[in-house]
Structure formats: C-alpha cells, structure tokens
Amino acid sequence: MGERFAVRIEGRDLELSNLDKLMYPAAGFTKGEVVDYYTRVAPVLLPHLRGRALTRIRYPNGVAGVHFFEKNAPGGTPPWVRLATLPVPGSTMARETIDFVVVDELATLVWVANLASLELHTPQWRIGADPDLLVVDLDPGAPAGLKECCGVAVLMRDRLAEDGLTAHPKTSGKKGMQLCVPIAGTQDAEIVAEYARQVAEELSARVPGSITAKMARAVRPGKVFIDWSQNSAAKTTVAPYSLRAMERPTASTPLTWDEVGEMALGSVPVRQFGATEVLARVELHGDLLADLLEPGPPVPVRH
Known part of the structure; x- marks a missing residue:
C-alpha cells in the first residue's frame, strides 16, 4: 500500500497510487482494476462524458467505507484538466459557481478513477447548450x-x-x-x-x-x-x-x-x-x- 506510479497518457503526466487497495472487498476488486476498467471502456465511455459537467461519487476506502459527492475540482487538480465554471443556484455549499471537471480525454478519466471516483454522473445537457x-x-x-x-x-x-x-x-x-x-x-x-x-x-x-x-x-x-x-x-x-x-x-x-x-x-x-x-x-x-x-x-x- 502507498506505492505511487508516474505514468504518461497521451502526453499528460499523472501519478497513480494505492492500486492494490480493495474498492469492492467482497469481490476482491482493487483500485488498479477500477483504473484498468475505465481505461479499457474509455473508447465507448468518453463520447458520453465529453462536454458535460461531471459529478463524481468518491469512495476513498472502497464501497464499504465513507463516500461523498464531488462536483468542484479538488485541490491538486492537474493544470491540464479541463474545468468549467458554472452557476449552481441553491447550492448547499453556499457557492454561486462551481469549477466542474469535464472529462474530455483519457488522461482525465484515469485521473478521476485514481481518485476512487467509482461513479460518474452527468446532466442531460452539454456545457453552454440546452438538453440533448x-x-x-x-x-x-x-x-x-x-x-x-x-x-x-x-x-x-x-x-x-x-x-x-x-x-x-x-x-x-x-x-x-x-x-x-x-x-x-x-x-x-x-x-x-x-x-x-x-x-x-x-x-x-x-x-x-x-x-x-x-x-x-x-x-x-x-x-x-x-x-x-x-x-x-x-x-x-x-x-x-x-x-x-x-x-x-x-x-x-x-x-x-x-x-x-x-x-x-x-x-x-x-x-x-x-x-x-x-x-x-x-x-x-x-x-x-x-x-x-x-x-x-x-x-x-x-x-
């Protein structure tokens, strides 16, 4: 546990960590396998994420542990990750706007997965447009x-x-x-x-x-x-x-x-x-x- 690995994906540098941590203990499914799944499914997943503000549900200690919804870009977000500042009227965080992560490329998807963002949720609209x-x-x-x-x-x-x-x-x-x-x-x-x-x-x-x-x-x-x-x-x-x-x-x-x-x-x-x-x-x-x-x-x- 605790090992970190530097990787380069399509010209982007990022670091993966704790790949042997169990995300689904009953199935023996690790964070490394989560990252692998999202990497392999990316060709069909990415087109459905592109241009949409992403809400992540993160499970830092796996599905049996505490989880939280995350809309705002977390601290330490790489500078190459696309962000979109959007209004959030009525936010429980008393914010008028949030810097949403937008997953337009494989490197961002892998970065999101490495944060133990098991669930990815999107709105029915792309940024700046009506629902499609x-x-x-x-x-x-x-x-x-x-x-x-x-x-x-x-x-x-x-x-x-x-x-x-x-x-x-x-x-x-x-x-x-x-x-x-x-x-x-x-x-x-x-x-x-x-x-x-x-x-x-x-x-x-x-x-x-x-x-x-x-x-x-x-x-x-x-x-x-x-x-x-x-x-x-x-x-x-x-x-x-x-x-x-x-x-x-x-x-x-x-x-x-x-x-x-x-x-x-x-x-x-x-x-x-x-x-x-x-x-x-x-x-x-x-x-x-x-x-x-x-x-x-x-x-x-x-x-």
Whole structure:
C-alpha cells in the first residue's frame, strides 16, 4: 500500500497510487482494476462524458467505507484538466459557481478513477447548450424488480415512438434501468421535463396497478416509478458504462431491445452486469448507445 506510479497518457503526466487497495472487498476488486476498467471502456465511455459537467461519487476506502459527492475540482487538480465554471443556484455549499471537471480525454478519466471516483454522473445537457437527452429512470419498488422495469420500458419505448422519439435502454447498475432518448437540443429543460411528466402520468393512468409517476415512496411498493424529474437542469444521471458502488463492481450497461423483451418475459436471467461482462459486451456490440451522440427530434409541446 502507498506505492505511487508516474505514468504518461497521451502526453499528460499523472501519478497513480494505492492500486492494490480493495474498492469492492467482497469481490476482491482493487483500485488498479477500477483504473484498468475505465481505461479499457474509455473508447465507448468518453463520447458520453465529453462536454458535460461531471459529478463524481468518491469512495476513498472502497464501497464499504465513507463516500461523498464531488462536483468542484479538488485541490491538486492537474493544470491540464479541463474545468468549467458554472452557476449552481441553491447550492448547499453556499457557492454561486462551481469549477466542474469535464472529462474530455483519457488522461482525465484515469485521473478521476485514481481518485476512487467509482461513479460518474452527468446532466442531460452539454456545457453552454440546452438538453440533448431526455432520460427517464425506471425505479422498481419491491417486490417489483428489474423484470418489471423491462416491461415498463417496452411500454415507454412504444409510447415515445408514437411521438417520433427513439428510446435506448441501459441498466442502472443497481436495481433499475434508464431509457435515454436523443432530442434536438433546442428546448430548455423545463419543456423536456414537462413532456416526460405527461408521458409518465399517461402510462401510470393506463396501467395504475404496475406504474406510478408519483415520487412519494408510500405509493411505490410493487410498482415501477417512472422518474421523469431526471430532466431537471439540476439533475444528473449515472453515465453509460459507469461503475456502481454495489457489493460487486456492476456497471450501467447498455442493452438491446431484444434483451429487454426477453428479460420482461423472464426467458433470460434478469440481472445487472459486472465490469468484466461489460467489457465483453463492448467487444461484441460496440457502443449500443452511439445514437445518443447525434441529435434527435424536439419533444412535442402540448398546450
């Protein structure tokens, strides 16, 4: 423990440390393996991080230890790391602005991973622009689980398609999943969130025994909560391919719609995917969410 290694990545000099520290003790997964995972998944991950203000959830002593959210660039940030100074109205830190880290290149991603930033979260907008993604989080209330989320995902996909929108599924890496929809980037977050709310409430009214659009936990047991509020300008969503702080190193994993349908029917095992599986899936599929990198249509506006 305590060894430090100087490395040079694409012309950037940085130092890695404590690579043998266990980040996921139950799985024997070390910080070195975290850095290795993020390095290997970088070709498909980086395009989804570029230009977006990054929120990190750091676990200095692994998933069993204390963790904290970090938005501001920490002390000792290398001068070559891109920072973006953005307003944060209502910040609990009583700040008017924060210097966000922006992960545009591999060296920054490795530096972030070396800080034990296991989870990477981004907003639905790129810096200086309106949202280019609509995201809904499908959160199951026990005894509902990922299987039920997959069933709701298919309903949501078909409903969005009626409005010319194309949804792309991914697991959350925890218990639920998200649908990500490329949109035009020409409407503000309030318009996008209002459209997502209307669709969520419509589906909830259609299948009230299985779906809720209400945030109150009292109404969520046995139902899938369609969290449309993810489209608030202040909200972030776990990035595709990001690790999650679970007992084992699961990751937010893009899925095919065939897989979602099979999980909904129970014809294949319903589960989250681990880091090693995600790398194998990238080898097989490439980036299943590549279409998110191109603009989609605007969301309908109902008056």
